[in-house]
Amino acid sequence: MGNARNIAFWVVLFLLILALFNLFGNGQTTMNSRTLSYSDFIQKVDSGEVGAVVIDGEQVQVQTRDGQNWVTIKPEGEVLNETLIDTLIAKGVSVKAERQQQSGFFSVLSLWLPFLVLIGIWIFFMNRMQGGGRGGAMGFGKSRAKLLTEKHGRVTFDDVAGIDEAKEELEEIVEFLRNPQKFSRLGGKIPKGALLVGPPGTGKTLLARAIAGEAGVPFFTISGSDFVEMFVGVGASRVRDMFEQAKKNAPCIVFIDEIDAVGRSRGVGYGGGNDEREQTLNQLLVEMDGFEANEGIIIVAATNRPDVLDPALLRPGRFDRQVQVPNPDIKGREKILGVHARKVPLGPDVDLRIIARGTPGFSGADLANLVNEAALLAARIGKRFVTLDDFEKAKDKVMMGPERRSMVMTEDEKKLTAYHEAGHAIVGIHVPQHDPVHKVTIIPRGRALGVTFYLPERDKLSLTREAALSKLASAMGGKAAEELVFGPENVTNGAYSDIQHVTNLATAMVSQWGMSDKLGNINYTSTQESFLGSQSHFNASEESREIIDQEVRRLVDEAYDRAKTILKDNWQEMENLAQGLLEYETLTGEDMMRVIRGDAPKTGDDDDDSSDKGSAVPSLTAIPKTKKPKEPKGGLEPEPSA
Ligand SMILES: Nc1ncnc2c1ncn2[C@@H]1O[C@H](COP(=O)(O)OP(=O)(O)OP(=O)(O)O)[C@@H](O)[C@H]1O
Numbered sequence: 001m002g003n004a005r006n007i008a009f010w011v012v013l014f015l016l017i018l019a020l021f022n023l024f025g026n027g028q029t030t031m032n033s034r035t036l037s038y039s040d041f042i043q044k045v046d047s048g049e050v051g052a053v054v055i056d057g058e059q060v061q062v063q064t065r066d067g068q069n070w071v072t073i074k075p076e077g078e079v080l081n082e083t084l085i086d087t088l089i090a091k092g093v094s095v096k097a098e099r100q101q102q103s104g105f106f107s108v109l110s111l112w113l114p115f116l117v118l119i120g121i122w123i124f125f126m127n128r129m130q131g132g133g134r135g136g137a138m139g140f141g142k143s144r145a146k147l148l149t150e151k152h153g154r155v156t157f158d159d160v161a162g163i164d165e166a167k168e169e170l171e172e173i174v175e176f177l178r179n180p181q182k183f184s185r186l187g188g189k190i191p192k193g194a195l196l197v198g199p200p201g202t203g204k205t206l207l208a209r210a211i212a213g214e215a216g217v218p219f220f221t222i223s224g225s226d227f228v229e230m231f232v233g234v235g236a237s238r239v240r241d242m243f244e245q246a247k248k249n250a251p252c253i254v255f256i257d258e259i260d261a262v263g264r265s266r267g268v269g270y271g272g273g274n275d276e277r278e279q280t281l282n283q284l285l286v287e288m289d290g291f292e293a294n295e296g297i298i299i300v301a302a303t304n305r306p307d308v309l310d311p312a313l314l315r316p317g318r319f320d321r322q323v324q325v326p327n328p329d330i331k332g333r334e335k336i337l338g339v340h341a342r343k344v345p346l347g348p349d350v351d352l353r354i355i356a357r358g359t360p361g362f363s364g365a366d367l368a369n370l371v372n373e374a375a376l377l378a379a380r381i382g383k384r385f386v387t388l389d390d391f392e393k394a395k396d397k398v399m400m401g402p403e404r405r406s407m408v409m410t411e412d413e414k415k416l417t418a419y420h421e422a423g424h425a426i427v428g429i430h431v432p433q434h435d436p437v438h439k440v441t442i443i444p445r446g447r448a449l450g451v452t453f454y455l456p457e458r459d460k461l462s463l464t465r466e467a468a469l470s471k472l473a474s475a476m477g478g479k480a481a482e483e484l485v486f487g488p489e490n491v492t493n494g495a496y497s498d499i500q501h502v503t504n505l506a507t508a509m510v511s512q513w514g515m516s517d518k519l520g521n522i523n524y525t526s527t528q529e530s531f532l533g534s535q536s537h538f539n540a541s542e543e544s545r546e547i548i549d550q551e552v553r554r555l556v557d558e559a560y561d562r563a564k565t566i567l568k569d570n571w572q573e574m575e576n577l578a579q580g581l582l583e584y585e586t587l588t589g590e591d592m593m594r595v596i597r598g599d600a601p602k603t604g605d606d607d608d609d610s611s612d613k614g615s616a617v618p619s620l621t622a623i624p625k626t627k628k629p630k631e632p633k634g635g636l637e638p639e640p641s642a
């Protein structure tokens with residue numbers, strides 16, 4: 001390796017000398033250049049005579065294609081704006097900018113700037129190639145993939161907690177890596193790639209390492225952004241190198257973190273997309289097709305934006321398997337705390353279950369951080385154990401701190417979300433032709449604090465008017481519940497996407513689907529295909545537009561009233577469900593029905609305690625209640641809960 005550095009040194013020196021020679025050789029010509037008026041300069045640009053310009057403050061050095069040098073001064077206040085620069089570039093003029101106040105000598109030097117930059121890049125590369133050794137990880141070739149060996153600590157599935165479904169799905173891959181022949185003999189089709197999808201800090205990297213650890217195979221890791229920060233062609237060759245290396249070490253796991261950095265859909269974005277990234281992505285696709293499924297290489301990739309990925313990546317034979325890695329629920333959090341608390345002596349007053357309850361919205365990484373901070377705090381004051389008090393202080397630190405990677409909810413937000421989601425679900429149960437609830441959760445996802453999933457999740461091909469009206473009502477259920485429980489002045493912007501959804505649905509009903517008597521069976525929109533995708537435009541008269549607005553408004557208002565009535569009529573169910581959500585955070589459709597009836601969920605584990613059932617959710621820190629739940633108003637049975 002030292003050798004490579006030496007060679008680099010000599011080559012650079014040689015090139016520098018060469019550059020200097022050239023500099024003094026023809027430097028003079030530029031120095032005695034004649035002046036040119038600005039308008040003449042523009043003319044010369046238009047007529048294509050100009051070959052290169054160097055912009056140096058208000059002075060512009062102009063070199064014509066026939067080798068003449070001119071200097072022109074920009075008029076006071078005139079900026080060489082983007083359009084002029086664009087025109088210059090379009091005319092094939094090489095444009096350089098220089099820092100102001102440079103002497104003639106330096107302005108000549110600037111002609112050599114690109115050359116020097118190239119050398120710089122080259123040095124940078126040489127450093128990279130050798131620099132992989134940092135931290136003991138072995139860098140290889142140009143691919144920058146790091147090989148993590150057992151020396152870095154073997155990670156097994158035991159180290160990953162609270163995401164059991166994901167682990168189960170990956171179990172098969174472990175089996176395959178342990179014994180590839182066994183699988184291929186039976187003709188079973190092994191996935192080549194698995195895509196781990198989930199918010200930051202949920203343990204995707206950890207999970208991938210655990211697969212390798214369980215199977216006892218090498219683990220290569222690289223980040224998607226390592227492929228794209230470079231220059232044209234480099235990303236693609238890194239991909240090639242990476243696969244070569246993987247093939248040499250098969251069976252093995254190659255982990256590509258943040259695959260969305262390379263894997264974004266091709267041909268979108270401004271300026272016709274990014275050639276370098278597309279090339280890299282194409283190379284990745286080619287390589288993934290290029291090895292046989294039984295070679296024993298599994299590519300595991302992670303992303304939190306599966307929606308932006310190029311569909312080609314998700315096709316069979318590539319990342320055809322998607323594994324969801326969600327933020328942990330209350331039980332998951334307890335288990336993750338358990339994993340990280342293994343190495344920490346806990347005081348007798350520490351109950352991980354209670355800590356789990358007080359940390360809604362924490363990701364696995366947040367929890368690991370929490371335990372670590374608590375241990376540090378205890379150590380700082382010389383304690384022998386970590387006590388509950390340390391955890392409380394640590395929690396504040398994690399919640400405030402810059403290291404927090406995921407969305408962390410306060411108790412108040414949690415409560416509001418529980419009622420909001422319960423509102424959706426209860427209305428959904430009580431309207432006709434509504435899809436059954438598949439799952440309700442108050443664990444934050446993306447920008448949403450909670451989600452109610454209905455089955456089927458996809459839009460059906462046909463939708464009756466009745467079903468559409470039901471959808472409108474259940475979508476308004478969330479906000480209706482917020483208003484009933486916390487009062488109209490305390491509703492939040494959490495219903496943002498519900499409102500968007502309702503508006504779109506109601507608009508489609510009246511303007512496209514002929515579901516409004518007033519507007520009749522007329523499609524008032526026209527759809528345009530453009531490079532941005534298809535877009536609908538209203539294609540209606542002023543008059544009809546007004547009626548469309550009125551009708552949409554009517555539908556939405558009616559849906560909101562309907563939702564409120566349903567919730568008032570079924571208030572006990574609503575309370576039961578909200579309390580159940582506060583306690584269990586995620587409920588399947590079946591468990592939800594049990595909770596609504598007042599029973600405990602079936603899947604809730606039974607090491608149970610009816611003691612802390614119901615009302616007060618013990619919190620790690622007492623959060624002052626800012627919002628007092630309002631007595632639900634209007635014709636409501638008195639409801640003495642909470
Ligand atoms: N499910 C979990 N069980 C145990 N520890 C976890 C879990 N999830 C996260 N952690 C802890 O958080 C750390 C960071 O997690 P990791 O880097 O695997 O998350 P990630 O999902 O890959 O995040 P990112 O998307 O930001 O890369 C892990 O090293 C581990 O200590």
Ligand SMILES: [Zn+2]
Pocket residue numbers: 420424478479494495498
């Ligand atoms: Zn909602």
